Amino acid sequence: MTQADGRAETLHSAHAAPARVAAPPVARPRPVGRRNACPTLSAPMETGDGLLARFRPVVPGFSINQARGLAATARRSGNGIIEITARGSLQIRGLSAETVPQLTMDILATGIVPASGVAVEVPPLAGIDPLETADPRDLADRLRARIETTMQGRVIAPKLSIVVDGGGRFDLSRLTADIRLRALERTGSEWTLSIGGTEEAARTCASLSVTEAVDAVIALLQLFADKGPGTRARDVTDGDLRLLFRQYGQSNSPVLPKAEISSGAGIHDLGSAGTMLALRLAYGQVRSTELGALADAAGMCGAMEIRPAPQHSLFVLGLDAERATRLKEAAATLGFRTEANDSANHIAACAGAGACASAFYSTRSLGEAALQNAPELLDGSLMLHLSGCPKGCAHPGRSAIAFVGTPTGYGLVVNGSASAEPEAYIGRGGVNEALAGLARLVRNNKHAGESALACLTRLGTHEIAKATQG
Numbered sequence: 001m002t003q004a005d006g007r008a009e010t011l012h013s014a015h016a017a018p019a020r021v022a023a024p025p026v027a028r029p030r031p032v033g034r035r036n037a038c039p040t041l042s043a044p045m046e047t048g049d050g051l052l053a054r055f056r057p058v059v060p061g062f063s064i065n066q067a068r069g070l071a072a073t074a075r076r077s078g079n080g081i082i083e084i085t086a087r088g089s090l091q092i093r094g095l096s097a098e099t100v101p102q103l104t105m106d107i108l109a110t111g112i113v114p115a116s117g118v119a120v121e122v123p124p125l126a127g128i129d130p131l132e133t134a135d136p137r138d139l140a141d142r143l144r145a146r147i148e149t150t151m152q153g154r155v156i157a158p159k160l161s162i163v164v165d166g167g168g169r170f171d172l173s174r175l176t177a178d179i180r181l182r183a184l185e186r187t188g189s190e191w192t193l194s195i196g197g198t199e200e201a202a203r204t205c206a207s208l209s210v211t212e213a214v215d216a217v218i219a220l221l222q223l224f225a226d227k228g229p230g231t232r233a234r235d236v237t238d239g240d241l242r243l244l245f246r247q248y249g250q251s252n253s254p255v256l257p258k259a260e261i262s263s264g265a266g267i268h269d270l271g272s273a274g275t276m277l278a279l280r281l282a283y284g285q286v287r288s289t290e291l292g293a294l295a296d297a298a299g300m301c302g303a304m305e306i307r308p309a310p311q312h313s314l315f316v317l318g319l320d321a322e323r324a325t326r327l328k329e330a331a332a333t334l335g336f337r338t339e340a341n342d343s344a345n346h347i348a349a350c351a352g353a354g355a356c357a358s359a360f361y362s363t364r365s366l367g368e369a370a371l372q373n374a375p376e377l378l379d380g381s382l383m384l385h386l387s388g389c390p391k392g393c394a395h396p397g398r399s400a401i402a403f404v405g406t407p408t409g410y411g412l413v414v415n416g417s418a419s420a421e422p423e424a425y426i427g428r429g430g431v432n433e434a435l436a437g438l439a440r441l442v443r444n445n446k447h448a449g450e451s452a453l454a455c456l457t458r459l460g461t462h463e464i465a466k467a468t469q470g
Helices: 064-077 100-109 137-150 210-227 238-248 288-300 321-333 363-373 428-445 452-459 461-467
Strands: 045-047 050-055 081-084 090-095 119-121 161-165 179-183 191-195 203-208 266-269 275-280 285-287 305-309 313-319 347-349 384-387 399-406 409-416 424-427
Touching: 050 100, 064 081, 064 090, 064 100, 064 288, 064 305, 081 288, 090 100, 119 137, 137 161, 137 210, 179 210, 191 210, 203 210, 203 238, 210 238, 266 321, 275 321, 285 288, 288 305, 288 313, 288 321, 313 321, 347 363, 363 384, 363 428, 399 428, 399 452, 409 428, 409 461, 424 428, 428 452, 428 461, 452 461
Parallel strands: 119 161, 161 179, 347 384, 384 399
Antiparallel strands: 045 050, 050 090, 081 090, 081 285, 179 191, 191 203, 266 275, 275 313, 305 313, 399 409, 409 424
16 A cells, blocks of 8 residues: 555556546647746746746745745735645746736745756755655755756756655655655765656666766766757666666665655654644645745744645744644644645645636546545545646646546546546546545445555456446
8 A cells, every 4th residue: 555645656457458438539638838848937837817937946945934925925926826836846826927027026035046957856854854864965966066067058858857865754755757866875975876757666777976976967967968858767768778877887776765654744753853844735725815824823833944845735844842733723724734644635636727727627626526425535545636637737647546637527547647548538517426436436345454545456447447437
């Protein structure tokens, strides 16, 4: 059984693949703008509620005053809706061409500096998590410096990502990455390099020293650039990797040390770093008034910092246990998810229709319907992915069950990403019954002690698709 916080959980079945159910010849919607480009402060993306700008701060967290300033800025320049993405980036919605320049100036005026260039990501608690294998920040800084000096003028894919993962309770093993470095021991002197996908799915290349790791990442980036500006890890062949890594010898694909993965929301003891309150955003969004109120409450509780984090989360740092409990109660009244066992934590939903021009349905409404009609699916063993279109922004990897918007209703994707071919199609008026059918399937067939994921895996794709057809 796997946890739901972004893990690419899959259904593996011995059943033969059935013919797909009732698949009409429906054209996939065309994404708005450039599919392979990311919205930024300087180049926001058109959505259903105006322009959307995305950024990642250079410093991992905000002071209390910076959080207040960010909330006020989003309210002045946009529609007051702030999102935290699956990777922990910030998005501000409802902007216009006239307000974007002021937004950028206001963000800089708060002291928040947006990162630029190739994304080099580290865990949100890097350097302060007592369970991490090694502090990845020095290696990440070395990589950023080398990339800036070495890759000037070279064009690489705008969505290319590099993860430097020191482990810990909020590690990045579940995030997809083109290039991944994972600490092998506590001194941080040895790292495993792999490419493509999540840590579980990645192709392991070599075990390297810090200097070798930096050199190898630069060599990979140069290879990507040589192959063309859209090249990603999936475009690199095994032959390319053998040639590139032959100087390091064969990797033994070592077993990586792991801390017990945290289930997310709630109070966490960070040892000498104090107590942290982890909050999840309902459907990845928070209104500026709610963020401002949270910042005020956090300040009154003595918090020092608020950090955006992967899986649509906010981490409040610098608390003690008693004040963390008080802040948790206040955050719950503001609509934040504060409990690790909240069933809603196991739903990944994009902005949906009304907010995104590419979306075909209201993901928030379907999420509420899933909580009411299909609680059996939300036991934490799988992520229910609600995607308004095949882009799959809320959960880019594979998921056990996904409802993907189409012009005529919903496509049911089993064990795949939102862009995969659906196993069944559901009309606009049939989605609640489809959810109820999946719930009945699990309820009527689950063995004692079996998770929803294990039950669906055992039953197979054909039974899952059939259960959604009424």
